[in-house]
Amino acid sequence: xxxLTQPASVSGSPGQSIxxxxxxxxxxxxxxxxxxxxxxxxxxxxxxxxxxxSNRPSGVSNRFSGSKSGNTASLxxxxxxxxxxxxxxxxxxxxxxTLVFGGGTRLTVL
Amino acid sequence: EVQLAESGxxxxxxGGSLRLSCAASxxxxxxxxxxWVRQAPGKGLExxxxxxxxxxxTYYADSVKGRFTISRDSSKNTLYxxxxxLRAEDTAVYYxxxxxxxxxxxxxxxxxxxxxxxxx
Numbered sequence: 001x002x003x004l005t006q007p008a009s010v011s012g013s014p015g016q017s018i019x020x021x022x023x024x025x026x027x028x029x030x031x032x033x034x035x036x037x038x039x040x041x042x043x044x045x046x047x048x049x050x051x052x053x054s055n056r057p058s059g060v061s062n063r064f065s066g067s068k069s070g071n072t073a074s075l076x077x078x079x080x081x082x083x084x085x086x087x088x089x090x091x092x093x094x095x096x097x098t099l100v101f102g103g104g105t106r107l108t109v110l
Numbered sequence: 111e112v113q114l115a116e117s118g119x120x121x122x123x124x125g126g127s128l129r130l131s132c133a134a135s136x137x138x139x140x141x142x143x144x145x146w147v148r149q150a151p152g153k154g155l156e157x158x159x160x161x162x163x164x165x166x167x168t169y170y171a172d173s174v175k176g177r178f179t180i181s182r183d184s185s186k187n188t189l190y191x192x193x194x195x196l197r198a199e200d201t202a203v204y205y206x207x208x209x210x211x212x213x214x215x216x217x218x219x220x221x222x223x224x225x226x227x228x229x230x
Contacts, residue, residue, distance in 0.1 A: 034212075046217070048210065048217060051210055051211070051215060051216025051218075052211070052216065091155075093215065098160075098170075098214070101157060102154070103154050104154040
């Protein structure tokens with residue numbers, strides 16, 4: 001159950017778009033369309049932003065979008081805002097009927 | 111309104127045991143699977159365990175298999191995590207989380223967490 005691979009940090013200026021990658025294997029990301037993304041502000045609980053690769057829960061801004069190609073999933077945030085500065089985690093269902101998270105990506109809005 | 115409230119955390123010595131509880135309200139508890147996710151201080155999220163709505167199916171991360179037991183009591187709308195043979199590396203904030211769909215797809219509600227510290 002190795003963690004999914006995410007970049008440690010990404011940054012962007014307000015109004016720009018950024019993409020965070022999440023790389024796994026054919027036993028998790030590549031094998032199932034059950035990738036989720038979470039946003040976590042310091043001292044707060046995680047918030048579900050994307051589920052099942054590209055679906056947004058009710059109330060999540062359409063500036064957030066998800067996609068997947070092969071063993072790599074991606075989260076794109078468009079029209080970057082200061083409030084988007086947070087840690088982002090991906091997760092995936094695995095062939096062992098478990099859940100695996102990525103190591104997390106710190107997004108800095110310049 | 112969905113609410114999840116964890117309790118039972120605290121300081122425990124290595125090798126000791128602790129039972130965490132998660133009181134759920136605002137949704138049909140028995141209709142949903144539930145999960146435990148932990149976060150060590152300053153670290154990322156780690157899924158710990160999941161259980162089906164009926165309680166008949168349980169799932170564990172390799173790191174806790176054989177030491178932790180997840181269970182639920184639908185009459186009390188409460189989720190549990192029995193933690194035995196605790197190690198220093200089990201030190202973390204433990205969250206209970208409800209999935210949007212299935213058992214492990216999209217955790218849409220999280221409790222505030224309870225801190226478990228394993229130290230002598």
